[in-house]
Every structure is written in C-alpha cells, then in structure tokens.
Amino acid sequence: MKNDDLKSLVAEMYENLLMRIDAQENTTKEQVLNYLQEAANIISNIDETDLNSTSNAKGILTNAYKQIAKDGLSSYKETNERFKELSHMHEETIQKTKVASQDAQIDLPSITEKFNEIQTHMTDEVTRANLIISSLTQQVAELEKTSNIDSLTQVFNRRALTAYLKDICSKKDIPYELHLLVLDLDDFKSINDKHGHIAGDKILIFISNILRKTLRDGDKVFRYGGEEFIIILNRIDALHCKKIADRILKLVSSNKLIYNGESLNVTLSIGATKYLPNDSPDALISRADKALYKAKKNGKNQMHMELNNGI
Numbered sequence: 001m002k003n004d005d006l007k008s009l010v011a012e013m014y015e016n017l018l019m020r021i022d023a024q025e026n027t028t029k030e031q032v033l034n035y036l037q038e039a040a041n042i043i044s045n046i047d048e049t050d051l052n053s054t055s056n057a058k059g060i061l062t063n064a065y066k067q068i069a070k071d072g073l074s075s076y077k078e079t080n081e082r083f084k085e086l087s088h089m090h091e092e093t094i095q096k097t098k099v100a101s102q103d104a105q106i107d108l109p110s111i112t113e114k115f116n117e118i119q120t121h122m123t124d125e126v127t128r129a130n131l132i133i134s135s136l137t138q139q140v141a142e143l144e145k146t147s148n149i150d151s152l153t154q155v156f157n158r159r160a161l162t163a164y165l166k167d168i169c170s171k172k173d174i175p176y177e178l179h180l181l182v183l184d185l186d187d188f189k190s191i192n193d194k195h196g197h198i199a200g201d202k203i204l205i206f207i208s209n210i211l212r213k214t215l216r217d218g219d220k221v222f223r224y225g226g227e228e229f230i231i232i233l234n235r236i237d238a239l240h241c242k243k244i245a246d247r248i249l250k251l252v253s254s255n256k257l258i259y260n261g262e263s264l265n266v267t268l269s270i271g272a273t274k275y276l277p278n279d280s281p282d283a284l285i286s287r288a289d290k291a292l293y294k295a296k297k298n299g300k301n302q303m304h305m306e307l308n309n310g311i
Contacts, residue, residue, distance in 0.1 A: 089118055150223040152201060153208035161222040161230055165281035178234055178275040179241040182288040183207075183248070185227040186267045186300040199259045200227075203266055206257050214248055230285070238274065238307065245270045245303040253301060267301035274307055 093114045148160035156164075168174065185191075185203065192200040204227065211221045211229065220232040233241055249270065257264045271292025275284060287306045295304040 089114075089121075093118070153204050153223050155208050155212065155221040155223055155229070157223055158225055161224065162281065164220065164222075164232065165284065168275065169279055169281055169284070173277040174275065176235045177237055178232065179236060179238070180273055180275065180284055180288050181231040181233065181241070181245060181303075182224065182271045182285070182292045183211075183229040183231065183268050184271075184292055184296070186269055186296075188227040191264065191266075195259060195262075195264070199264065202259060203257060203264065206255075206266070207252065207268070210251050210255065211248065214251060215244070230288075238305065241272055241274075242303065242305065245272060249301060249303065269295040269300050270303035271295055272303060272305040276308065 148156055148163075150157040168178065185207065188200065188203075191203065204223075207229065208221065208223070211231065215221065215231065215233075218234050220234075222230045222232075224230045233244060236244075249268065253265075253267045257266060269292060271288045271290065271294070273284065273287040273291060291304045291306040295302050298304065
C-alpha cells in the first residue's frame with residue numbers, strides 16, 4: 001500500500017475518532033482504546049489484491065454510517081440551538097409578565113399572543129426534528145438493505161451469504177474442497193435474559209472478532225441470523241476443517257468476556273459439512289444444520305460433521 005493511501009486512511013480514522021468523542025458527553029479511555037483496536041484490525045486485514053475484501057467493504061460501510069451520523073448530529077445541533085432561542089424567548093416573556101404584574105399593568109392579549117407564538121415555533125421545531133429522525137432512519141435502513149456487511153459484528157451478512165453460495169452452487173462441481181460450518185452460541189437466550197441484550201450484542205462482537213483473527217484471508221465469515229454464524233473454508237480437507245473448528249471452540253471457551261464486572265462464560269457448537277457436486281445452497285446449509293443439531297444433542301461446546309447426504 002502506498003504512503004499516500006496509508007496517510008489518507010489514518011487521517012480518516014483520526015477524523016472518525018474525533019467525531020465519536022464529540023458525539024458523546026463523557027468518552028472513556030476504554031472507548032478510545034476499543035476504537036483504536038478496531039482501526040488496527042481494519043488495517044491489518046486489508047487485502048491489497050482484493051478490492052472487495054471484507055475490510056474494504058467494512059470501510060465503505062463505516063464511512064457511509066459516519067456521514068449519516070454526521071448529518072444527524074449537525075441537524076440536531078441546529079434544532080437544539082433553536083430550542084435554546086425559544087427557551088430564551090419564553091423566559092423573557094415570563095420576566096416581562098412579572099414586571100407588568102408589579103406595575104399592575106398586565107396586557108393579557110399581548111402575553112397570550114406571545115405564548116402562542118412560542119408554542120407554534122416549538123411545535124414546528126418538534127415536527128422538523130421528527131422529519132430528521134424519519135429521514136435518518138430510512139437512510140440507515142437503506143444502507144443495511146444494500147450492504148453486504150452486518151452492522152453489529154462487521155462480518156458479512158446473510159444477504160452476502162446467499163449471493164456467495166448461489167455463485168458456488170451454480171458451478172455444480174468445483175476443483176477443490178469447500179467446507180461450510182454453522183456456529184451457534186450455546187444457551188444464548190439465557191445470557192440475554194440474565195444480562196440483557198447489550199451483553200448479548202457484546203458477545204456477538206466478541207465472537208466475530210475471534211473468528212476474524214483465527215481464519216485465513218481466503219475464508220469467509222457470515223452472520224447467518226441471531227446468534228448463528230456461518231464460515232466458508234475454501235481449499236481445505238476434512239482433517240484441517242476439524243482442526244480449525246477445534247481451535248475456534250477452544251479460543252471461545254477459554255477467553256472470558258467481562259461485562260459490568262462479571263465474567264461471562266461463552267461456548268458454541270459447530271455443525272460442519274463438505275460441498276458436494278450439484279449441491280444447492282439449501283441442501284448444503286441443511287446438512288450443516290443436521291450436524292449442528294447432533295453437536296448440541298451430544299453436550300454442546302463441540303463440533304460434529306456430516307460428510308454426505310447418507311449420514
């Protein structure tokens with residue numbers, strides 16, 4: 001990567017960091033460190049030969065969200081300033097009323113007109129703020145609809161998985177082995193019920209970070225839905241597929257996530273299968289799902305593999 005490209009990337013990340021700090025009332029050291037760690041991960045994962053790599057797609061998504069957030073902050077700042085003006089007008093009117101009452105010369109029609117004017121202005125500002133909220137919500141929804149990246153975990157989403165598998169299966173037969181793994185967090189509902197959905201989101205981010213660091217550049221990680229992830233391992237045999245799955249299981253179970261001062265023990269179960277000639281996307285995923293069911297049934301925190309349709 002050229003120096004100019006690196007300078008541009010660092011400058012953009014620096015601007016993004018400052019914007020995050022400005023957007024929050026009390027930014028903590030941990031939040032800044034987390035952002036810097038995210039930035040380092042983005043740089044380390046850049047594949048200079050693949051313009052459509054996960055990191056580049058992630059960068060595009062981040063920039064798009066950043067612009068929407070920037071527009072939103074600017075709009076709310078204007079609305080907030082306008083409310084300050086209206087509040088000041090309100091205060092002035094009350095003060096004039098006090099003075100007038102002391103002089104026993106209260107002009108009720110004038111005061112009523114002034115308050116009605118303030119009320120109209122405030123109603124207009126609330127309407128404008130609601131329109132801004134609606135517009136930003138639509139922009140984010142459209143961005144998520146057209147993006148291939150899951151906004152929470154920053155890995156590929158289900159839309160990207162559908163397109164990827166459709167392309168693979170359209171070839172009928174491929175000259176190398178491809179394995180698909182379905183990962184499902186164990187007892188995730190219990191964690192959500194006990195600690196709340198914020199803790200659940202942090203766990204999903206925690207898992208996605210482990211997966212990105214563990215897998216090779218050519219492997220793909222997708223958030224399939226809820227607490228499920230799908231991994232595509234290209235050009236690898238069943239033995240090495242099992243080794244990778246075992247490594248993921250060990251890393252997840254041995255790394256502790258601290259939330260609100262409490263250590264959360266997280267494990268997952270994995271169902272794996274190999275792509276077979278003439279497989280459809282549904283057949284491939286269904287076979288992996290059957291393997292996942294057996295891994296759960298056999299005690300969780302383990303991997304089971306379905307190698308063909310007959311097993």
